[in-house]
Amino acid sequence: MKNKIRATEAALDMAIDWYPQAEKHETPKLYPGNQGRRAVVIHIAEGSYEAAVRWLQDAQLNPNSSAHFVIAKDARVAQLVSVNDGAWANGLRWNVDASQPNGGYWTNGRGVRVNPSWPDIVPGQNPNFYTISIEHEGYYQETWTPEMYAANNELLVWIAEQFDIWWVPYRSLIGHYAIDNVDRPNCPGPTVNFVKMAADANTTRILKMVVPQTGTKHVYGTTALLSLPTNTIISYLRDVDTEVYGYLDYRGKRWYITPYSFNNKQPYFFEAASTVPTPALFPSLSLNPGYRDSVTPSAGELRDLAPQWVRVLLFAQYQNFNTGQNTELDWLLDRVKQAKPNMQVLALVNPETLGEIPPPTGSANWSAYITKASNLAQKVAQFYRGKISALEVWNEPDVQQILPENYAALLSAAYPKIKAVNPDLPVISAGICCGEGFEYLRRVVAAAPNAFDFAGWHIYAERADGFPSANWGFGEIRNSINQARAIAGKPLWITEIGAQLDYDWGNLPPPQAVADYMNRAFAIMNDVGRNQVAQAFWFTWRIAGESWGMVDDVGTKRPAWFMFQELAKNAPQPPTGIAEITNVMLTPTTLDTGQVLNVSITVRNGTNATIPTQAPSPGLVYNEGETFLSRGYAEVNGAYRVGIDFDGRTGIDHPYRWGLGSALAPNETRTITGQIRLNKAAVKNYWAGLVQEQIAWKQDNVGKTLITVKQPTTPPPTGNPTILAVSFAPQTVQAGQLLNVSITVRNDTNVALATQGPNPGFTYLEGESFRSHGFTEQRDAFRVGVDFEGRTGIDHPYRWGFGSALNPGETRVINGAIRLNKVGTKKYWAGLVREQVAWLQDNQGATNITVSSGTPPPPTGKPIITVVQFSPTSLEQGQIVQVKVTVKNDSSQTLTTQGPDAGFLYNEGDNFLTKGFAPISGAWRIGVDYDGRSSVDPNIYPYRWSLGGSLAPGQSAVIVGFVRLNRRQSVDYWAGLIQEANNVIVDRAGVTRINVVKA
Numbered sequence: 001m002k003n004k005i006r007a008t009e010a011a012l013d014m015a016i017d018w019y020p021q022a023e024k025h026e027t028p029k030l031y032p033g034n035q036g037r038r039a040v041v042i043h044i045a046e047g048s049y050e051a052a053v054r055w056l057q058d059a060q061l062n063p064n065s066s067a068h069f070v071i072a073k074d075a076r077v078a079q080l081v082s083v084n085d086g087a088w089a090n091g092l093r094w095n096v097d098a099s100q101p102n103g104g105y106w107t108n109g110r111g112v113r114v115n116p117s118w119p120d121i122v123p124g125q126n127p128n129f130y131t132i133s134i135e136h137e138g139y140y141q142e143t144w145t146p147e148m149y150a151a152n153n154e155l156l157v158w159i160a161e162q163f164d165i166w167w168v169p170y171r172s173l174i175g176h177y178a179i180d181n182v183d184r185p186n187c188p189g190p191t192v193n194f195v196k197m198a199a200d201a202n203t204t205r206i207l208k209m210v211v212p213q214t215g216t217k218h219v220y221g222t223t224a225l226l227s228l229p230t231n232t233i234i235s236y237l238r239d240v241d242t243e244v245y246g247y248l249d250y251r252g253k254r255w256y257i258t259p260y261s262f263n264n265k266q267p268y269f270f271e272a273a274s275t276v277p278t279p280a281l282f283p284s285l286s287l288n289p290g291y292r293d294s295v296t297p298s299a300g301e302l303r304d305l306a307p308q309w310v311r312v313l314l315f316a317q318y319q320n321f322n323t324g325q326n327t328e329l330d331w332l333l334d335r336v337k338q339a340k341p342n343m344q345v346l347a348l349v350n351p352e353t354l355g356e357i358p359p360p361t362g363s364a365n366w367s368a369y370i371t372k373a374s375n376l377a378q379k380v381a382q383f384y385r386g387k388i389s390a391l392e393v394w395n396e397p398d399v400q401q402i403l404p405e406n407y408a409a410l411l412s413a414a415y416p417k418i419k420a421v422n423p424d425l426p427v428i429s430a431g432i433c434c435g436e437g438f439e440y441l442r443r444v445v446a447a448a449p450n451a452f453d454f455a456g457w458h459i460y461a462e463r464a465d466g467f468p469s470a471n472w473g474f475g476e477i478r479n480s481i482n483q484a485r486a487i488a489g490k491p492l493w494i495t496e497i498g499a500q501l502d503y504d505w506g507n508l509p510p511p512q513a514v515a516d517y518m519n520r521a522f523a524i525m526n527d528v529g530r531n532q533v534a535q536a537f538w539f540t541w542r543i544a545g546e547s548w549g550m551v552d553d554v555g556t557k558r559p560a561w562f563m564f565q566e567l568a569k570n571a572p573q574p575p576t577g578i579a580e581i582t583n584v585m586l587t588p589t590t591l592d593t594g595q596v597l598n599v600s601i602t603v604r605n606g607t608n609a610t611i612p613t614q615a616p617s618p619g620l621v622y623n624e625g626e627t628f629l630s631r632g633y634a635e636v637n638g639a640y641r642v643g644i645d646f647d648g649r650t651g652i653d654h655p656y657r658w659g660l661g662s663a664l665a666p667n668e669t670r671t672i673t674g675q676i677r678l679n680k681a682a683v684k685n686y687w688a689g690l691v692q693e694q695i696a697w698k699q700d701n702v703g704k705t706l707i708t709v710k711q712p713t714t715p716p717p718t719g720n721p722t723i724l725a726v727s728f729a730p731q732t733v734q735a736g737q738l739l740n741v742s743i744t745v746r747n748d749t750n751v752a753l754a755t756q757g758p759n760p761g762f763t764y765l766e767g768e769s770f771r772s773h774g775f776t777e778q779r780d781a782f783r784v785g786v787d788f789e790g791r792t793g794i795d796h797p798y799r800w801g802f803g804s805a806l807n808p809g810e811t812r813v814i815n816g817a818i819r820l821n822k823v824g825t826k827k828y829w830a831g832l833v834r835e836q837v838a839w840l841q842d843n844q845g846a847t848n849i850t851v852s853s854g855t856p857p858p859p860t861g862k863p864i865i866t867v868v869q870f871s872p873t874s875l876e877q878g879q880i881v882q883v884k885v886t887v888k889n890d891s892s893q894t895l896t897t898q899g900p901d902a903g904f905l906y907n908e909g910d911n912f913l914t915k916g917f918a919p920i921s922g923a924w925r926i927g928v929d930y931d932g933r934s935s936v937d938p939n940i941y942p943y944r945w946s947l948g949g950s951l952a953p954g955q956s957a958v959i960v961g962f963v964r965l966n967r968r969q970s971v972d973y974w975a976g977l978i979q980e981a982n983n984v985i986v987d988r989a990g991v992t993r994i995n996v997v998k999a
C-alpha cells in the first residue's frame with residue numbers, strides 16, 4: 001500500500017499541468033488536486049467551440065460547470081483546468097442510504113437519481129475527483145471531423161503519457177452517459193466509437209516508444225505476434241528470419257516490431273526472447289499421486305527411463321508444518337539421486353499437502369486459507385533449498401472449482417514468500433486443466449501477472465497434429481500451447497500431458513497408439529521451442545487398475561515405456577555441470593569520486609551446452625545510479641549476464657549487468673569487463689553474480705570487495721604553473737581557415753601536473769567546445785584554454801591538455817587550432833585551469849583576430865556518392881520513406897560533418913533549418929531534394945543528415961535518413977552531398993520516383 005501511494009505521487013509529480021498544444025483559458029471553477037486519474041470522460045458540447053470555451057471558462061456567466069479541455073472541429077484545443085486538478089464536468093452527488101448495496105446512491109446536478117454504468121466509479125466519491133473531461137465542438141448526431149478526431153487522439157496520447165494510462169474502452173475511456181444516464185444519455189452521442197478511439201491513442205503512443213534499430217532476427221520455434229498493449233494474439237511467427245524496424249522495452253521485456261507493422265501503424269510486436277536459440281526438450285515424468293513404489297519407478301527403472309525431471313505431489317501426513325520437511329519427499333529425493341545424480345525434482349504443493357480443502361467461493365475464510373497455503377509453500381521452499389529444483393503452487397484449481405481470482409491471490413501471496421527464502425527456485429503456477437482452459441489462465445495472469453516464473457498447463461485429449469484422427473479430442477496440442485503461451489506471457493511448463501488406453505483410438509491398437517501419441521506430442525512440444533514449452537512431464541508411470549501409465553498392474557512395460565526411454569535417449573543431453581564465475585576483480589579499491597571502478601569477471605561454461613547471452617556488450621560504462629533497465633537493456637529470457645550488486649542497494653537487483661559479448665561454448669572461459677563511474681563518497685561492498693535472465697541467479701556474492709570512494713584530497717602543490725607566452729596566428733584568417741594557438745606553460749610547482757584530453761594538436765570548429773567532443777572536465781587535471789570576446793555558453797570552450805603530465809620545472813609549448821567561420825573581428829586570449837578547482841591564470845596574450853570572407857580551397861579529388869536507395873517507393877500518406885546513401889571520401893582531406901544524426905526523421909515540410917541544424921561552414925552532409933520543391937520550400941536539399949562522424953580520405957560511410965511524406969504525390973526524389981553552407985558537391989544522385997497515395 002505504501003508503495004502504491006508513492007507510485008501515485010510520483011506519477012502526479014511528473015504530470016505537466018498544461019497541455020503544450022492547448023490555448024490556455026484558465027478558469028477558477030475547479031477542485032484543487034485529485035484522487036487519481038481513473039478515466040477520461042468524453043463529452044459533446046452541443047454548440048460551437050467559442051461558445052463552449054466561454055461558457056465553461058466564465059464563472060459569472062455560468063458558475064456551475066467547467067471542463068479540462070475543449071476541442072474544436074478545426075483541431076484547436078482549449079485547456080481550462082490543470083490535469084492535476086478536478087474540473088466540474090462529471091459531477092454526481094452521493095446520498096448515504098444504508099439500505100442500498102453500496103451504502104448509498106447517486107444523484108445528478110438536478111437531484112435526480114442516476115445509475116452510472118461505469119464500473120470503476122467509487123461509491124461515495126464525486127467522479128470529478130478522479131476523472132479528466134474533454135468537451136468537443138458540435139452536436140451529438142454529427143460525425144466528428146477528421147481534424148477534431150486527430151486532435152483528440154493527440155490529447156489522449158499526451159494524457160496517457162502524463163499518467164501512464166493505457167486506454168481501455170468503457171473503463172479508462174468513457175462517455176458522460178456512463179456517469180449520468182438520465183440527463184446525459186446522448187453525451188457524447190452515437191457516432192463516437194470508444195473502442196477505436198482507445199486503440200488509436202494506444203497505438204500512436206506505443207509506436208512513438210519504438211526505438212528504430214533495423215536488422216534481421218531469427219525466430220526460433222513459434223512465437224505469438226501480439227497487439228500491445230492489449231496482448232491480443234494477431235498471429236504466430238515460426239522459424240523465420242524476420243526484418244525488424246526497431247524495438248520497444250515494455251513491461252520488463254524487449255519486443256520487436258517489423259517494418260510493415262510499424263509503417264502501417266499496427267502495434268504488432270513479438271518477444272525478443274523468441275530470437276534466442278533454445279536447446280531441445282528433454283522428457284520429464286509426472287508421477288501419479290500415491291505411496292512410494294506404487295507410483296514411483298525403482299531406482300534402476302528411473303535410470304533406464306532417464307527423465308530430466310520428476311514431478312511429485314506432497315502429502316500432509318508426511319509434512320512438518322514448522323520446518324517444511326516432508327519425509328516422503330526425502331524418500332523420493334534419495335531414490336532420484338540413486339538413479340541419476342542430475343535428475344531434478346519439481347515439488348507440487350496442493351490441498352493434499354495442506355490437509356485442508358479450499359473454502360467455497362465467497363467464503364470469509366479465504367484470506368486465512370491463503371495465508372496458511374502460502375506459508376506452507378514458503379516452508380517447503382526454505383527447507384528444500386538446493387534440493388528441489390522447482391515448486392508448483394497448486395494443481396488444476398479450475399477442477400477444484402476455485403475462482404481464478406482466488407487462486408491468483410493465493411499465488412500472489414506465495415510467490416514473494418518463496419522468493420524471500422529461496423530466490424533462485426523457479427515458481428510454476430498451477431497446471432490448468434486440460435488444454436482449453438484459456439479463460440481461466442487469462443484471469444489468473446490478469447490478477448497475478450508477476451507471481452510466477454513459468455505457467456503451468458495441462459494437456460489431455462488434444463490432437464497431435466491431427467493424430468489419432470481429425471475430429472478426435474477437444475483441439476490441437478499446437479494451438480493449445482501457442483494460445484496459452486501468448487496469454488501467460490511466459491514460457492509454459494506442461495506439468496501433465498498423457499493419454500490412456502481407454503481413449504477411442506479407432507483401429508489402432510491402444511498400447512501402440514498411446515506410445516505413438518507420446519512420440520508425436522513431444523515432437524510438437526520440442527518443435528515449438530523452449531520459449532513456448534520449457535519443460536513437459538508425461539503423466540504417468542503407473543496407476544493401479546487404470547489404463548494410464550507406462551506399466552500395467554503387474555509391472556509389465558507397455559510400448560509407452562519404451563517410447564519414453566527412446567525419447568530420453570535421443571534427446572540431446574541436458575546441460576551437465578555448471579556455468580560459473582571463476583574470478584572477480586574490482587579495482588581500484590580506493591578511488592576518488594568521479595573515477596571509475598573497473599569490473600573484471602571471468603566466466604567458465606562448464607556445461608555441455610552453448611549458453612546464450614544478450615546486450616549490453618562488455619565495456620559499457622555505467623554511471624552510479626543507472627541500471628541495465630534505465631540504459632535500455634531489459635532482460636531477455638534465458639540469456640546469461642554477469643551483474644554487480646552492492647551493500648544497501650534499493651531498487652533493482654544487480655543493477656549493473658553486462659552480457660558475455662557472444663554465446664559461450666562448452667568449456668569456454670571468458671573475462672567480461674565493464675566500468676562503473678562512482679560519484680558518491682561511500683564505503684561499501686561490491687560483488688558479482690551470474691544470472692540466467694528471468695530463470696535464476698546461478699551464482700551470487702562472488703568476489704565481495706570493500707570499495708572506498710572518497711572526495712579527492714590531492715595535496716595542493718606549492719607554487720603555481722605559469723603561462724609564459726601565448727600566440728595566435730595568423731591574425732587575419734579567411735573564413736574556413738585555421739587559427740593556430742600556441743601556449744607555453746612552465747610547471748613552477750613541486751609536483752607533476754596531471755592532465756587530460758584533448759591532446760595538443762587537436763582542432764576545434766568554431767562553435768564547438770571540449771565538452772561537445774567528449775573531453776569533459778576531470779577534476780584536478782590541468783589544461784590550457786582559449787576564450788573570446790562576446791562568448792556565450794561554456795567558459796574557455798577550446799581547451800587542450802598537455803599531452804602528458806608536466807614535471808616540476810618543465811616548460812612545454814601546447815599547440816592547437818580553431819577553424820574559424822564567422823566573419824568579423826574579436827579578441828581571443830588564453831587561460832590555465834586546474835579543472836573543477838580553479839582558473840590559475842586568464843586573459844593572457846589577448847589578440848584581435850579578423851576573419852574575412854572566403855571559401856575553403858576545394859579538396860584535391862572529390863568525395864562521391866556511390867549508392868542511393870529509397871524505400872519503399874510506394875507508400876500511403878503519413879508513412880515514412882527511408883533513404884540510404886553511401887558516401888566515399890575520394891578527396892585528400894578529412895570531411896568534417898554536423899547534425900542531425902543519421903536516422904533523424906523529418907516530416908514533410910520540415911527542413912534542416914526548422915529542425916535547428918543550421919549549416920556550420922565547411923561541414924559535409926548528405927541531403928535529399930525533390931522535383932517541385934521550390935514551390936514548397938526555398939531551401940535546396942531541405943532534408944540533410946550527418947555523415948556519422950568525420951570521414952577520413954579513402955573512407956566510406958552509409959547514412960540512413962527518414963522522411964515522413966504527408967502529401968499525395970508522384971515525384972522524383974534524389975540525394976546529394978553538400979559542403980556547408982549550401983555548396984552542392986554531388987547533385988541529383990539516385991533519382992527515384994516516389995508515389996504517395998491516399999491513406
Ligand SMILES: [Zn+2]
Nearest residue numbers: 043044176187
Ligand atoms: Zn457531457
